[in-house]
Amino acid sequence: MNLLVTGGAGFIGSNFIHYILREHPEVSLVNVDALTYCGNLENLSGVEKDPRYRFVKADIADAGTMAEVFAGASFDAVLNFAAETHVDRSITGPSVFLRTNVAGTQILLDLALKYGVPRFVQVSTDEVYGSLPETGAFTETTPLAPNSPYSASKASADLLVRAYVHTYGMDAVVTRCSNNYGPWQFPEKLIPLMITNALEDKPLPVYGDGLNVRDWLHVEDHCRAVWLALEKGVKGEVYNVGGANEWHNLALVKELLAILGKPESLITFVKDRPGHDRRYAIDASRIRRELGWRPTYDFASGLRQTVQWYIENETWWRRVKSGEYQKYYQTQYGL
Numbered sequence: 001m002n003l004l005v006t007g008g009a010g011f012i013g014s015n016f017i018h019y020i021l022r023e024h025p026e027v028s029l030v031n032v033d034a035l036t037y038c039g040n041l042e043n044l045s046g047v048e049k050d051p052r053y054r055f056v057k058a059d060i061a062d063a064g065t066m067a068e069v070f071a072g073a074s075f076d077a078v079l080n081f082a083a084e085t086h087v088d089r090s091i092t093g094p095s096v097f098l099r100t101n102v103a104g105t106q107i108l109l110d111l112a113l114k115y116g117v118p119r120f121v122q123v124s125t126d127e128v129y130g131s132l133p134e135t136g137a138f139t140e141t142t143p144l145a146p147n148s149p150y151s152a153s154k155a156s157a158d159l160l161v162r163a164y165v166h167t168y169g170m171d172a173v174v175t176r177c178s179n180n181y182g183p184w185q186f187p188e189k190l191i192p193l194m195i196t197n198a199l200e201d202k203p204l205p206v207y208g209d210g211l212n213v214r215d216w217l218h219v220e221d222h223c224r225a226v227w228l229a230l231e232k233g234v235k236g237e238v239y240n241v242g243g244a245n246e247w248h249n250l251a252l253v254k255e256l257l258a259i260l261g262k263p264e265s266l267i268t269f270v271k272d273r274p275g276h277d278r279r280y281a282i283d284a285s286r287i288r289r290e291l292g293w294r295p296t297y298d299f300a301s302g303l304r305q306t307v308q309w310y311i312e313n314e315t316w317w318r319r320v321k322s323g324e325y326q327k328y329y330q331t332q333y334g335l
Contacts, residue, residue, distance in 0.1 A: 001027045004075045004117075006060050006108065007082030009033035011185045012123065012219055014043035016081065019223040021047050028052035032069060033082065034059040034100075042316060043184040060104035063111075070111045077119040077230055078112050080105060083157075086188055087127075087150045091274055094149035101153035102160070109164045109172075120172035121230050122161045126215070126242065127151035128176065131277035138176075139283045140238040147275045158238075165236040173233035175226055178242040178282045181302070182219035183309045187317055190214075191303075194253050195310045196317050198262045208272030210250025213279040217243035218297035228291040239291065242282025245299045259307050 003020070007013040008031030020027050028051075033039045035057055047053050058065045060082045082104060084090065084097045105122065112120050129138040130145030144159075146152040164170040185192045194204050225241040233239060247255075250267075257264055287293045310317060 001076045002074060003027060003029040004032065004069070004073070004078045005029050006032045006078070006080050007039070008055075009035060009039035009041050009043060010081060010085075011038070011043075011182075011189075012180055012222060013081035014040075014184050015182060015219045016079070016223045016226060017044060017047060017053070019220060020227070021050055021052060024227075029054075030069065030073060030075075031055045032058045032060065032066070036084075038085070038186040038188075040184070040186075040320060042319070059100075060108055061099050063107045066107055066111055070115045070117075075112075075115070075117050077121065078108055078117055079121045079123065079226065079230065080108055081123045083123075083154065085125075085150065086186075087148045088188075088273060090148055090150035090153070094153075097149050097153040098156075101150075102156045105157040106160055109160060109170065113164065113168055113170055118171060119230060120161065120164075120170060121226060121233070122158060122172065122174045123226060124154050124158050124174050124176045125151065126176050126178050126240070126280050126282050127277065128155040128158060129280075132279040132281055134279065137242075137281040137283040138240060140176075140240055140286055147277055162236070171235045173229050173235065174238045175229050176238060176240050176282075177222050177225070178215035178217045178280060180217055180219045180222050182306055183313070184316075185219070187321055190249065190252070191256070191306065192310060192317065194256050195260070195307055196321065198257060198260050198266060199311070199314070201262070201266070203268040204253055204257075204266045205268050205270045206250055206253055207270060207276060210248060210253070210269065212249050212276060213246050213281070214249065214252075215242045215281050216245045216247060216252075216299060217241065217295065218302045221295040221297055224296075225287060225291075225293050228287070228293050232291045234290075239287040240282045240284050241287055241293070242284040243295055243299065244282075244284065246279075246281055255303065256307065259304055
């Protein structure tokens with residue numbers, strides 16, 4: 001099987017590539033990534049010499065370059081992880097989110113259709129559903145109600161996939177995950193930001209009252225769900241992927257401080273983010289029932305393993321925080 005993985009130098013995409021090359025020796029893949037601020041080839045430093053792996057530096061919103069990628073290979077599936085994902089950045093600059101997440105997805109769909117790619121997997125987010133009250137959970141039939149430019153762009157991409165299934169008969173599925181955590185996550189995100197700031201004894205910024213609720217899922221459990229959606233998912237369907245593991249942000253930050261042995265006095269409350277969704281929770285019963293997916297990580301051990309990873313990989317996250325990681329491509333590829 002030959003896969004096109006877009007956004008494979010990002011957090012979830014790079015973890016997916018590690019997972020696939022480790023667990024599925026029959027698979028080869030091409031990784032396309034534009035290497036923007038959160039695309040880091042150091043995440044893949046262990047796989048670069050694998051003969052089943054090839055990297056192409058390209059922007060999915062560049063139709064000409066992407067056409068060359070498709071023309072030069074025969075793909076059995078496209079897995080679209082490529083996206084601008086940071087909600088805060090979408091609030092201050094939404095246009096790039098529309099370009100990558102909407103126009104980029106449309107270009108990939110067009111090319112997959114043109115070259116007869118048998119399956120397309122759109123990796124999406126629970127944020128397309130909006131915000132929940134204190135009870136209930138998102139199901140695959142929950143109406144889309146995105147509340148940020150980021151989630152609106154992802155919802156738009158999901159609807160494009162739906163349209164290509166119904167209009168052109170494309171074989172495509174959509175996965176929507178809850179908040180991921182694990183190794184190689186860009187330090188603007190909550191868990192790595194709190195871990196790395198605590199390790200540096202810097203303030204830990206917590207939005208508002210800290211009582212926003214998120215459902216946490218280990219990134220490798222998410223990767224296995226995407227693989228199952230690729231293998232077994234039904235054309236045109238959506239599969240929610242969640243950890244059934246809800247935490248208030250403040251409680252999670254306190255737990256991280258306890259693991260690290262750092263004082264809670266490092267917590268600093270800051271002005272809340274505009275339009276900040278109050279609660280997310282995923283009902284993942286469908287993917288459990290129909291595709292046989294189960295999470296393998298319990299949060300207590302997964303969180304401790306993640307903290308330990310950041311302790312052991314200080315050079316990595318310091319380079320990311322300083323911007324030095326962006327030099328890796330030039331060093332590695334001589335470009």
